[in-house]
Amino acid sequence: MNAPLANAGRGSRRQFELSIGCVPLRLQMSDAQLFGAASARYAAFTDAAAQPITITLNDGAPPEGTLADFGYELEGAALRALSSGIRFDGVRNQYALDSLLRVLLSWKLLDHHGFLLHAATVVRNGKAYIFTGRSGAGKSTVASLSPEGSVLTDEISLIRREDGAWRAYGTPFWGEFRAAGSNTSAPVAGIFRLLQAAENRVTTLRPVAILRALLPNVLFFSAEAGATRQLLEILSRAALEIPGYNLAFRKNSTFWEVLPA
Amino acid sequence: MSTPAAVSWQKNPALAWREIDDETVIISPNDSVMHELNDTGSFLWKNIDGKKSATELADLLAENYEVTPDIALSDTQALLEEMSSRKLVVTVPAGGGVSP
Numbered sequence A: 001m002n003a004p005l006a007n008a009g010r011g012s013r014r015q016f017e018l019s020i021g022c023v024p025l026r027l028q029m030s031d032a033q034l035f036g037a038a039s040a041r042y043a044a045f046t047d048a049a050a051q052p053i054t055i056t057l058n059d060g061a062p063p064e065g066t067l068a069d070f071g072y073e074l075e076g077a078a079l080r081a082l083s084s085g086i087r088f089d090g091v092r093n094q095y096a097l098d099s100l101l102r103v104l105l106s107w108k109l110l111d112h113h114g115f116l117l118h119a120a121t122v123v124r125n126g127k128a129y130i131f132t133g134r135s136g137a138g139k140s141t142v143a144s145l146s147p148e149g150s151v152l153t154d155e156i157s158l159i160r161r162e163d164g165a166w167r168a169y170g171t172p173f174w175g176e177f178r179a180a181g182s183n184t185s186a187p188v189a190g191i192f193r194l195l196q197a198a199e200n201r202v203t204t205l206r207p208v209a210i211l212r213a214l215l216p217n218v219l220f221f222s223a224e225a226g227a228t229r230q231l232l233e234i235l236s237r238a239a240l241e242i243p244g245y246n247l248a249f250r251k252n253s254t255f256w257e258v259l260p261a
Numbered sequence B: 001m002s003t004p005a006a007v008s009w010q011k012n013p014a015l016a017w018r019e020i021d022d023e024t025v026i027i028s029p030n031d032s033v034m035h036e037l038n039d040t041g042s043f044l045w046k047n048i049d050g051k052k053s054a055t056e057l058a059d060l061l062a063e064n065y066e067v068t069p070d071i072a073l074s075d076t077q078a079l080l081e082e083m084s085s086r087k088l089v090v091t092v093p094a095g096g097g098v099s100p
Helices: A032-041 A094-112 A139-144 A207-217 A225-241 A253-258 B039-047 B054-064 B069-085
Strands: A005-007 A014-020 A023-029 A053-057 A070-074 A077-082 A085-089 A114-124 A127-132 A151-153 A156-162 A165-169 A185-196 A201-204 A244-249 B008-011 B016-020 B023-028 B033-037 B089-092
Touching: A014 A032, A023 A032, A023 A094, A032 A094, A053 A094, A070 A094, A077 A094, A085 A094, A094 A114, A094 A156, A094 A225, A114 A139, A114 A185, A114 A207, A114 A225, A127 A139, A127 A156, A127 A165, A127 A207, A151 A156, A156 A225, A185 A207, A207 A225, A207 A244, A207 B016, A207 B023, A207 B033, A225 B016, A225 B023, A244 A253, B023 B039, B033 B039, B039 B054, B039 B069, B054 B069, B069 B089
Parallel strands: A023 A053, A053 A085, A127 A185, A185 A244
Antiparallel strands: A005 A014, A014 A023, A070 A077, A077 A085, A114 A127, A114 A151, A114 A156, A156 A165, A165 A185, A201 A244, B008 B089, B016 B023, B023 B033
16 A cells, blocks of 8 residues: 555545655545545655645535636646635546646646656666657657666656756656656756657757747646746746757667767 | 837737847747747847837937948838737837737
8 A cells, every 4th residue: 555545534535645846735535436546646656745735626616706826627627726725626537637737736836946848857877867859759769768767757857946956856747658657856967859860969059949949848838927937937047057959869779878978 | 001110119018038048038828939039139129118119219229230220210110010910019009008
C-alpha cells in the first residue's frame, strides 16, 4: 500500500496527498473506483507536505453566484478555483483527472516561478537535460534511448526557479514511455529544441530564440492578461538564464556526444 | 484605409510584453501568439503611450534614427497599421479612453 491514504471522515469521501514539483496537493473524492485508479497512477508522487492545495472532486454544483479566481473546462470536466478551495467537477475517469491536474499546476506554478513544458527530461551526471518539441519531434525517442532510471519524464517537464537556480522535476504526466514517473529533480543543464536530422549537431540559441522555442511548447490555459504577464516574466528569465540550443539529431543515442557537458 | 496622422495611439491593455535581447516580445493572452518587434518597432512601442499621434512618433523616430521626416512618417504609419491589424495597438478616441 502507498501511505498515506486516509479516510477524511466525511461520509465515504477519501483523500490522498501528493506532491508534484514540490507543489503539495490533496485530492478528495467519494468514487472508490476513481480513488483506486488515481492513487495507483500517482503512487510515486504520494507525499504528505504541509498546507496542501485541497482539490475536491465531483462534489455537486457549487453555490450559485460563486465566482472563480480561475476556471477551465475540458471535455465536460471543469476546474474551478474558489476562495474555499479547488473543485474538479464532471471527472469521469483518471484521464480527466490527469488533464485537470495539468491545468491546475500550470496556473499554480506561476506563484512558484515555474512552468510546465512539453519536453522529455533526462538526468545525466547529476544534471537535467530538457528536450522540447511538439509531438513527433523525438521526445519519446530521447527517453527510450536513455538509461533506465535517468528519465524524469518523456512528455511533460516541470521547471522551477528556486534560490536563484533552475531545477527540473519529474512529473506523473507521461507519454508513450509508460514507466512509473520519477519523483526527483536535478539542476538544469540546458534546454534543447529537438529537430530530426541525418547528423547530430548542436547550435546555441540567443535568449529571444529560446523564448520562441519555449512558448509553443508551454502548457498554459489562462487567457487572463495578468497571468500571461507573469508567465512571460518567468519564461523570459528562463530564456536569459538557462542555456538553450537547437539539437539536430539522428534517432540513436549518439546525440549525447555533441551535447555540451 | 489609413488612420489620420493626428490620431493618438495606445498599446492594447490586454497584452503581455517585455524586452529581451534588444527586441520587444508581445503575447496576446487569447491565442498565445508571440509577436516580435525589431529595433525600430521596439523604439516606437516604448513611445506609444496613449497620447502621441503617428506624427509625434515619427518626429521621435527621425530624431533618434537617421531617417528623413517623410520616411519616418510613412514607416511609422505602416508599422502602426500593421500592429493595429494584429490588435497590438488601438487608437484613442478624441474624448480619451480606448476605442472598441
